[in-house]
Amino acid sequence: MDSMIKLTIQADAPKGTISRNLYGQFSEHLGRCIYEGIWVGEDSPIPNTDGIRNDVIEALKQASVPVLRWPGGCFADEYHWKDGVGPAHERPRMINNNWGGVEENNHFGTHEFLRLCELIGAEPYISGNLGSGTVQEMQQWVEYMTFDGTSPMADWRKRNGREEPWKVTYFGVGNENWSCGGNMRPEYYADEYRRYATYVRNYSGNRIYKIACGPNEDNYRWTEVLMREAGAYMDGLSMHYYTLQTGDWKDKGEAVGFSDQEWFVTLKRTLHMEELIVKHSAIMDRYDPDKKVALIVDEWGTWYNVEPGTNPGFLYQQNTMRDALVAGINLNLFHRHCERVRMTNIAQVVNVLQAMILTEGSRMLLTPTYHVFEMYKVHQDAEWLPVAFDSPAYKFGDEEIPQLSVSASKDAQGKVHLSVCNLSHKDGAEFRTDITGFEAVTASGRLLSAERLDAHNTFDSPETIKPVVLEGIVLADGTLSFRLPPASVAVITLEQ
Numbered sequence: 001m002d003s004m005i006k007l008t009i010q011a012d013a014p015k016g017t018i019s020r021n022l023y024g025q026f027s028e029h030l031g032r033c034i035y036e037g038i039w040v041g042e043d044s045p046i047p048n049t050d051g052i053r054n055d056v057i058e059a060l061k062q063a064s065v066p067v068l069r070w071p072g073g074c075f076a077d078e079y080h081w082k083d084g085v086g087p088a089h090e091r092p093r094m095i096n097n098n099w100g101g102v103e104e105n106n107h108f109g110t111h112e113f114l115r116l117c118e119l120i121g122a123e124p125y126i127s128g129n130l131g132s133g134t135v136q137e138m139q140q141w142v143e144y145m146t147f148d149g150t151s152p153m154a155d156w157r158k159r160n161g162r163e164e165p166w167k168v169t170y171f172g173v174g175n176e177n178w179s180c181g182g183n184m185r186p187e188y189y190a191d192e193y194r195r196y197a198t199y200v201r202n203y204s205g206n207r208i209y210k211i212a213c214g215p216n217e218d219n220y221r222w223t224e225v226l227m228r229e230a231g232a233y234m235d236g237l238s239m240h241y242y243t244l245q246t247g248d249w250k251d252k253g254e255a256v257g258f259s260d261q262e263w264f265v266t267l268k269r270t271l272h273m274e275e276l277i278v279k280h281s282a283i284m285d286r287y288d289p290d291k292k293v294a295l296i297v298d299e300w301g302t303w304y305n306v307e308p309g310t311n312p313g314f315l316y317q318q319n320t321m322r323d324a325l326v327a328g329i330n331l332n333l334f335h336r337h338c339e340r341v342r343m344t345n346i347a348q349v350v351n352v353l354q355a356m357i358l359t360e361g362s363r364m365l366l367t368p369t370y371h372v373f374e375m376y377k378v379h380q381d382a383e384w385l386p387v388a389f390d391s392p393a394y395k396f397g398d399e400e401i402p403q404l405s406v407s408a409s410k411d412a413q414g415k416v417h418l419s420v421c422n423l424s425h426k427d428g429a430e431f432r433t434d435i436t437g438f439e440a441v442t443a444s445g446r447l448l449s450a451e452r453l454d455a456h457n458t459f460d461s462p463e464t465i466k467p468v469v470l471e472g473i474v475l476a477d478g479t480l481s482f483r484l485p486p487a488s489v490a491v492i493t494l495e496q
C-alpha cells in the first residue's frame with residue numbers, strides 16, 4: 001500500500017554547506033582493495049595508467065570522489081612509508097598482520113597513491129603510523145611529500161622521480177588507537193597525539209589539516225577526553241561506526257539472501273548513526289562551541305560475513321539494494337549534520353566491505369552503493385535546505401522506524417536537489433512537495449530500485465541494478481508530485 005506524504009522544501013532557508021568531502025572514500029592495503037582492485041602494475045594486460053587500472057580510474061572520476069583515505073585502517077599503524085618508495089624491486093616486503101597474514105610487497109606506496117589521487121581528481125587523506133612508528137618517521141613523511149626546496153627528504157623524493165612537492169591537506173595521526181592502533185587509553189593517546197601532531201609540519205605553504213583518532217561508536221568518554229586534552233591541537237576528530245546486521249561480530253549475517261526482517265534491522269541499525277553524531281557533537285560543542293573541529297566519520301558502511309569461499313581476512317562482500325539504502329540514509333544524515341560533520345569515508349572503495357566497485361580479473365562492476373554516490377553527487381558543496389515532513393512509520397513486528405529518509409540542497413547554479421530513500425520493503429510512497437522561495441519550472445529525477453531486496457550486480461550481469469529515469473514526475477502550480485516504489489532511492493532536480 002502506498003503512503004501519502006507532504007513535503008515542504010525550504011529553499012529560502014539554507015543552513016550550511018554540504019562539504020564535498022562527505023562523499024570521501026577509503027582505500028586500505030586489505031584483501032584485493034589496492035592489489036588487483038586498483039593497482040595491477042604497468043606490465044599488466046589489464047589496461048592501466050602508470051599501473052593503475054583505467055576502468056577503476058574512469059568510474060571514480062565519474063562519481064566525483066573528493067577525497068581518498070590511505071593506507072589504512074589498521075594497516076596504517078604497521079605501515080612504514082620508507083619501505084614503499086624507490087625502485088619497486090628493491091622495496092622490502094612485510095606481513096600484512098591485520099588482513100590475512102599475506103605478504104605485502106610495497107609496490108603501491110606514496111608515489112603510486114598520490115598518482116591515483118591525481119588521476120581521479122581526489123585530495124589525499126594520509127593516515128600516519130602512531131601505533132608502531134616513530135615521531136621522526138611521521139615528520140619525515142610529511143617533509144618527503146610537501147617540502148619544496150632542498151632537504152634530505154625532498155631530495156630523496158626527487159631522486160625517486162618526483163620533482164615538485166605534492167599538496168597534501170588531510171593527515172590522520174593514528175587510526176583506532178583504542179584497538180589495533182596500540183590499545184591505548186584516551187588519556188595516553190591524547191598525549192601521544194599532541195606529541196606526534198607537533199611534528200606534522202606545514203612546509204612550503206602546504207597547510208596540514210590534522211585529524212585525531214576519535215571514538216568507536218558510542219565511546220563518549222574517548223571523545224570527552226580527546227576534546228578536553230587535545231581539542232586545541234586538532235582540526236578534525238574521527239569516528240567509526242559500521243552497520244552490523246546482527247550486532248554480533250562473530251556472525252555478521254549474509255550480504256545476500258537475507259530475510260525481510262534482516263532488511264528492516266539493518267536499516268534500523270543504520271539510523272543509529274544519527275544518535276552517535278548528535279551525542280558526540282554535543283560533547284564537542286562543550287569544548288568547541290564555534291565548531292572549529294570537524295567530526296570526521298572516516299569509516300562507515302555495512303560489514304557482513306565474507307562471500308563464501310573467500311579469504312576471511314579479505315572482507316570481500318556482495319552489495320545489494322539494501323546497501324544502496326544504507327548509503328542513501330547515511331548520506332542524508334551527514335547532510336543534516338553538515339555543520340559539524342565535514343568529511344566521511346565509506347569503507348571501502350574497491351573489493352572490501354561496502355564497496356563502490358568489485359573486480360574479478362579484468363572485469364569490473366559498479367555496485368548499488370556506487371550508483372547512490374553517483375546520483376547524490378549533485379549535493380556536493382551545495383547549501384543544505386531544511387525539509388518539513390512527517391514520515392509514516394515503517395513497522396516490523398513490535399518495532400518501527402521512519403519509512404523515509406530525505407535531504408535537499410541548492411547548488412551554485414541555483415538548482416534544487418531532493419534525495420529520498422523509501423526504506424519500506426513492501427510499501428510505496430506518493431509525494432506532494434511544495435518549495436518555498438523557489439519557482440520550479442522543470443523537474444527530472446533518477447531512480448534506483450529493484451524487483452528483489454537482495455538484487456545485486458554480478459560479473460555476468462553487471463547492470464541488474466542501475467539508475468533509470470524516474471517516470472511520472474508532475475509539476476503543477478508549484479507543487480511537485482511523484483511516486484517511489486518500495487525499497488528505492490531517488491534524486492530529483494528542480495530548475496527555475
Ligand code: AHR
Nearest residue numbers: 072073074075175176347
Ligand atoms: O575497514 C576495515 C577495518 O575496520 C579498518 O582497518 C579498521 O580501522 C576498522 O576496524
